[in-house]
Amino acid sequence: MDSLSPQQRIILRPLTTILAAALLLLVGIFAMGYQFRSAHVERLRQLTSQANTLAASVTAAIAFNDHAAAQEYIKALMLDPRIDAVAVYSESGQRVAGAHRQGSAPIPSTPPAPGKWAQVANGLMLVDVPARQGTTPIGSVLLRGTGTPWMVQLAKISGVALLTLMGALMLTVVALAQRALGRANADLHHRADQLAEANAQLTAEMEQRSRAEEALRQSQKMEAVGQLSGGIAHDFNNVLMVVKTALALLEKRLTQHQSAIEGFARAADERLAVGPEQDAAGPLAVLEHGRELVKQGESRRQQIAHYLETAHGGIDKAAALTRRLLAFARQQPLSPTSVQLDTLILGIQTLLAHSVGAGIEIHYQLESRWHVLCDANQMETAILNLVINARDAMPDGGDITISTLDVSVGAEDDPDVAAGDHVRLRVADTGTGMSEDVLSRAFDPFFTTKPVGKGTGLGLSTILGYVMQSNGRVDIDSKPGMGTTIDILLPREVSSVSAEVA
């Protein structure tokens, strides 16, 4: 079978099944024939048994020649409608009693020649058995009965015939079904192949797509870098322009100063060269001129100081920008110390109150006792930034709530947070909130919703960079019209625990 192709096997299976059906039919016919034959034998056995029963009970009646008693027995037997005739003979062959149905052949007055049984006309059967009392022969009994009726025979055979036919039919149906199944199977195989092909195609397409997405991400990254560079360039340019202008003015003033001194020196030389005898007022005039020059120099000096200050301010701005960039790049130099946030917040309370102005109230819920390890200055800046953001989100006034809380995060509580003790800082406002689009870009550098010149777009991204650098995390929750809540989660400083206990 193994050497056969699936196609051959599919054809072969119904063939064997049909062969089996034919075999079943053959066996069924044989069984029917056997049943037909055995019905005869069975009927004969039945008649013989009836004859034997009569022979056993009628012995005394034969022996003592009691016709009436013998006739009673025969009458009882004749109640069976399938018995046609009965006769009882004495030992010497004389008929003691007998009876036969109306219309059937009369029974012989002497027993037939010895023979177990005989088939007589009209499907009748003749049975002859000896009557014995113990071992003593008494006489004989003759019984004539109808064979098994055709209808009964047919009924008996019909059962087997029906079963056989049903079996054969079922086998044929099975064969056909198998064939259909085989075809369906092949079809299915074909479909599966097609499906596998489609799957391979899909996988290839998915790969292609992921490559395209990767490229897109790369281009987005490049765009972000471009945006970042653009922003930096713009800010730096502004600062540089300030410094450049200040330096140019400074240079101009210095040149003016130089030429004024040179002019004075020339004029003084000329006036003094005449000599005091010719020009008595000369030295005095020079002195006066010198005094005026000093006065002018004083005013220039003040201007120069102003320009220097302006240039310094620009440089400071540039330095601050650089610091922020470094913070965003998470590479700013931090000097982390053990900080208790409650104390830190209380220290900048006045500053915060000043920065939000009137119409906005700041509520404090400071319930943290644990220390965290972070850069205190950066932390202050971060809180200030958050408060300013909150303020800007509430142009018509509102409430800002700053709260701290000690939280213990279990291993299974939040998969995003490492298990252990944390301090949570929360700044919540009742402002305008953010749309989903804005929320998704809130941490992007240089992304701002504030008017041009008001926001740098670096506030939140700087905070994120700083907190990440301090092993913490920032969560933002906001909906338009529902206000914004920003959570900063910082790990508890472990070394401070012992200090606290002590």
Added chain:
Amino acid sequence: MAECVLLVVLMMTGAEGFAQSPVPDVSLEYAVKATYLYKMAPFVNWPPHTFTSPDAPFQICVVGRDPFNGFLEKAVAGRALGAHRFAVRRLESGESGANCQIVFIGYTRPAEIRDVLRAFDGKPVLTVTDSDAVDDSGSVVQFVMDSGHVRFEVDNIAAMRNHLTISSKLLNLALAVKGAG
């Protein structure tokens, strides 16, 4: 006259046992009775050890008057119950009835019958009295004449006393059964 009628009746009912044989020199009534005597044997169960040997003869003994006139011997000739062939024996008065299986009592007077019965009381012997003996003679089987037919009555109590079991088939044919059930 009565005898003549009896004879006709017997002929009509067909005592076929001897219908084909030459007419015996005995009345038909006794011919039938003689055949009945040996035909009863298969329907009676004798206790074990009744026979002294496996092929000991089955003895039908006749006591007192012998009405069979030698026909009984002719009737049982060549017949047997199993391995025991039938034999007929005449018992003279005072002779022991040892090894008799059936005893036909030819007496008619009750006293004589009683004497014989007493001799066989408790022994495995089927006692038979004739139809002209008194009723309830005390024998196991008593012949009776019933409208010209030879019939018999059975005393099952007497049979049991003699350790005999009588087949229900025989009891069914009896005109009357004493101690039945």
